[in-house]
């Protein structure tokens with residue numbers, strides 16, 4: 001396992017190569033927002049696609065959904081978010097900065113799980129331990145109070161209570177409120193799952209660490225409906241499937257661990273939750289969550305909506321019941337960050353002159369790399385560029401590969417750029433391709449350079465599409 005990069009290395013690479021930019025940068029930015037650039041959007045798309053392929057398309061027991069971000073506010077009453085989705089907030093009386101009381105305790109006292117403490121307990125400990133403000137160093141705290149994390153918005157033209165809506169804090173509820181529609185239209189049989197990828201919003205008091213914790217983020221969630229009493233086996237199966245997926249796309253097992261939530265730490269809807277954690281540069285952090293939500297959500301929505309949300313046993317139509325739910329929940333942004341951290345490599349590579357030089361290479365799994373191949377004419381000379389363009393057009397037509405065409409700078413510079421953005425193969429068109437040193441029989445052949453091994457192989461143009469498909 002190579003040495004882990006610092007977060008600064010990743011932030012810098014992301015900016016330099018067009019993966020992630022600070023949000024609204026020309027206006028001085030907006031705290032905690034990030035925009036995905038040309039390379040970042042390709043990486044994100046591929047993360048979503050790989051996920052969807054693995055967990056939806058390749059499974060007979062899954063279907064998809066895409067629900068609206070705005071939902072009837074009653075949804076959040078039923079789900080418990082209006083009441084219980086809150087963090088303990090304290091203000092520093094000296095500098096007026098706001099903090100999460102539980103996080104202050106965790107950071108200063110080196111403890112874990114302070115989120116389970118009651119507001120009064122947090123209050124008492126902050127004072128008793130004289131916890132200093134991270135901003136100004138004084139210890140002068142207001143009372144701890146509960147701060148709801150849902151982001152408010154106003155739908156329609158009148159800004160009054162009647163049109164108050166929330167930006168959804170999780171994609172899960174869109175699945176629960178469509179449960180009946182899904183039963184009535186595609187008639188799935190238990191156990192089955194519904195998957196959704198989409199944005200969610202949480203007014204985190206202390207966001208941070210680049211794209212790790214942002215107020216606007218994207219989830220990949222599954223609600224997996226099972227017969228009550230079988231939750232345990234499905235929980236275990238999902239735990240393994242998810243672990244396997246992260247391993248298969250290149251995350252080293254040394255940097256992954258499973259953390260079981262303590263009873264007091266569980267969300268209001270969950271009877272068991274585990275996290276898969278990743279060893280980030282600043283320590284272990286949640287990458288994925290698996291929760292046993294039981295029948296909580298469907299029961300709540302049945303009560304609040306007055307609609308019958310029960311599932312009918314196809315073998316016995318008199319048997320109607322609310323299924324239990326296992327919820328695997330992934331973050332797109334966090335996964336992207338982990339893939340970048342894991343792939344980032346600094347190493348020595350041989351130069352053309354026979355020496356060695358340092359290079360940065362993103363050793364992304366080829367399924368996640370923004371580009372499959374880059375087409376590079378050896379130099380800017382016209383016949384080389386024209387031939388390279390011809391090869392480029394041919395590949396666009398004959399394959400579904402994602403291709404970059406790059407003619408800017410020396411060939412060495414362009415190789416380094418492709419290494420840094422993780423392109424698995426570089427295809428170089430040189431004078432041999434044009435037949436200018438045909439004594440060596442190179443006419444209509446080109447070079448494929450491998451990102452990781454740096455080996456170069458001469459291939460006939462006619463063979464190229466087939467070779468790249470391998």
Ligand SMILES: [Zn+2]
Pocket residue numbers: 092093094095096097133134135136137138
């Ligand atoms: Zn302060």
